[in-house]
Amino acid sequence: MAKDVAILGVGMHPWGKWGKNFVEYGIKACQDALKDAGVAWKDIQFISGADTVRCGYPGYVAGATFAQALGWSGARVASSYAACASGATAMNTARAQILAGFCDVALVVGADTTPKGFLAPTAGERRDDPDWLRFRLLGATNPTYFAFYARRRMDLYGATDRDFAKVKVKNSKHGLHNPNARYRKEVTEDEVLASPMVSDPLRLLEICATSDGGAAVVLSSMEYARKRTTKPITIAAISTVTPKYPNTIIEMPNFATDSAAVASAPEVAFRDSIAGAAYEEAGVGPEDVSLAEVYDLSSALELDWYENIGLCTPGDAERLLNDGATTLGGRVPVNPSGGLSCFGEAVPAQAIAQVCELVWQLRGQANGRQVQNAKVGITVNQGLFGHGSSVIVRR
Amino acid sequence: MGKTQVPAIEGWFTTEAQARLLGSRCKKCRSYFFPKEALFCRNPGCAGTEFEEVPLSRTGKVWSFTTNHYQPPAPYVSPDPFVPYTVAAVELAQEQMVVLGQVAAGVDPKSLRVGMNVELVLETLYQDDKAEYLVWKWKPVNG
Ligand SMILES: [Zn+2]
Numbered sequence: 238m239a240k241d242v243a244i245l246g247v248g249m250h251p252w253g254k255w256g257k258n259f260v261e262y263g264i265k266a267c268q269d270a271l272k273d274a275g276v277a278w279k280d281i282q283f284i285s286g287a288d289t290v291r292c293g294y295p296g297y298v299a300g301a302t303f304a305q306a307l308g309w310s311g312a313r314v315a316s317s318y319a320a321c322a323s324g325a326t327a328m329n330t331a332r333a334q335i336l337a338g339f340c341d342v343a344l345v346v347g348a349d350t351t352p353k354g355f356l357a358p359t360a361g362e363r364r365d366d367p368d369w370l371r372f373r374l375l376g377a378t379n380p381t382y383f384a385f386y387a388r389r390r391m392d393l394y395g396a397t398d399r400d401f402a403k404v405k406v407k408n409s410k411h412g413l414h415n416p417n418a419r420y421r422k423e424v425t426e427d428e429v430l431a432s433p434m435v436s437d438p439l440r441l442l443e444i445c446a447t448s449d450g451g452a453a454v455v456l457s458s459m460e461y462a463r464k465r466t467t468k469p470i471t472i473a474a475i476s477t478v479t480p481k482y483p484n485t486i487i488e489m490p491n492f493a494t495d496s497a498a499v500a501s502a503p504e505v506a507f508r509d510s511i512a513g514a515a516y517e518e519a520g521v522g523p524e525d526v527s528l529a530e531v532y533d534l535s536s537a538l539e540l541d542w543y544e545n546i547g548l549c550t551p552g553d554a555e556r557l558l559n560d561g562a563t564t565l566g567g568r569v570p571v572n573p574s575g576g577l578s579c580f581g582e583a584v585p586a587q588a589i590a591q592v593c594e595l596v597w598q599l600r601g602q603a604n605g606r607q608v609q610n611a612k613v614g615i616t617v618n619q620g621l622f623g624h625g626s627s628v629i630v631r632r
Numbered sequence: 633m634g635k636t637q638v639p640a641i642e643g644w645f646t647t648e649a650q651a652r653l654l655g656s657r658c659k660k661c662r663s664y665f666f667p668k669e670a671l672f673c674r675n676p677g678c679a680g681t682e683f684e685e686v687p688l689s690r691t692g693k694v695w696s697f698t699t700n701h702y703q704p705p706a707p708y709v710s711p712d713p714f715v716p717y718t719v720a721a722v723e724l725a726q727e728q729m730v731v732l733g734q735v736a737a738g739v740d741p742k743s744l745r746v747g748m749n750v751e752l753v754l755e756t757l758y759q760d761d762k763a764e765y766l767v768w769k770w771k772p773v774n775g
Contacts (some may be wrong), residue, residue: 354705355702357705358707362707367667369707371732372704372705372706372708373641373707373709374640374767375719375733375734376700376717377719378700378705381700384696385695385696385698385721386696387698388697388698388746389695389746392696392747433701434701435701435702436699436702437698438698482675482676483663485730487695487721487732491732492666492731492732493666493667493730493731493732494729494730496663496664496665497728497729498662498664498726498727498729499662499663499664499675500663500677
């Protein structure tokens with residue numbers, strides 16, 4: 238408990254393609270989070286921005302960009318880039334400031350705009366950039382990597398197209414009443430299976446879209462929180478681990494895995510280690526978890542995460558799904574928000590948005606998608622180039 | 633006469649008949665790297681800074697594969713009209729490393745299986761007015 242920080246407030250800008258500047262999305266999320274926390278912007282001592290890299294200069298200095306938009310207040314500032322894990326890294330930066338006693342209350346924000354279609358590498362001839370080269374030499378889009386994992390599930394565990402489709406069906410139902418979700422439409426298995434093939438075996442409705450969006454949280458010390466509420470929601474752990482060498486599962490944007498010929502593969506693979514570090518820090522285990530928000534870049538990838546966060550043993554995710562355990566009303570609902578399936582991806586906002594959902598769930602404010610009596614929630618996410626991200630929240 | 637054939641990227645593979653990918657190996661701990669590592673050994677238990685170039689195994693087993701049905705963004709150079717293409721992740725036994733590559737033209741993706749033996753071939757990835765640009769691809773052995 239000594240390492241807990243409180244989440245006093247949360248806020249979001251709805252996901253979608255709104256055609257605005259990313260600052261607008263972030264400011265709306267900040268204003269909502271501040272209001273929810275009952276804290277004035279001028280009282281925020283530290284602002285932690287999650288960077289976006291596709292919006293030019295201000296995106297790289299997100300913390301100060303949002304601070305200027307909210308009105309220069311003299312607050313301390315940081316900006317973090319960790320691809321999809323940027324939000325968790327920004328939260329961790331704020332948490333460390335609070336735990337170190339450098340500040341009492343901090344605002345964390347991430348927001349993004351995305352182009353239509355595939356996420357593409359930065360323009361120009363960039364022959365020393367692996368992200369550029371994977372497109373040039375291989376045509377290895379992001380869904381290419383998601384499809385590798387999906388195909389492996391089929392081969393190793395007998396997963397079927399229908400199993401993958403069921404994940405999408407579940408999440409589409411979960412997101413129906415979420416006011417921040419971009420897609421609020423129920424889909425059937427047959428609709429999923431009839432959607433165009435993108436990267437075999439993954440279909441259009443099984444791959445997360447790119448979206449605009451923003452999310453923010455107000456964090457504080459426990460002492461600061463207790464002056465305002467008797468039952469603060471707390472962050473019990475934030476994991477930002479990197480892989481251990483040799484990382485033997487192929488990952489974006491790499492051409493190859495590390496070789497295990499000399500140094501043998503670590504006992505715990507990277508994706509397992511992300512949640513593992515969070516559980517260890519929080520002193521809880523998968524059996525304590527009431528719900529999870531996992532990074533469903535594809536429907537099949539959600540099944541991998543069930544195993545990576547310890548909800549079941551490897552190969553058992555399809556059974557867990559088909560038994561209804563991960564559906565609202567089941568033992569451990571996964572992606573009650575609707576997940577990326579309903580939101581799409583707004584890179585620096587994503588990991589923060591996952592935490593917002595946990596807070597609404599733990600407070601009993603998730604109207605239309607409430608997990609009954611939720612006590613402990615976990616998020617998990619993975620940022621390009623080896624950024625782990627997992628947050629454990631409890632009440 | 634065909635156009636000049638040049639590698640789409642310099643120094644990543646040989647262009648002889650039995651083409652090989654070129655990796656590097658740490659002189660100290662003997663770890664393999666692809667693409668080549670030339671500065672610092674990435675094995676955290678090793679402080680090696682000297683590397684030798686090594687050809688990698690030219691055969692391996694399919695770890696996974698996928699066929700992309702949508703045209704990817706640049707810098708992929710797409711034929712017009714776009715043609716779906718297959719990418720495979722292939723496990724090299726000796727190096728204990730998985731290496732990606734497109735699958736050779738004309739291979740029916742339906743004939744691919746995880747665990748299948750494949751070998752390295754060179755094919756044209758794209759061309760312009762000046763040259764054909766070669767890249768390595770994976771092809772089923774005897775396929
Ligand atoms: Zn070495």
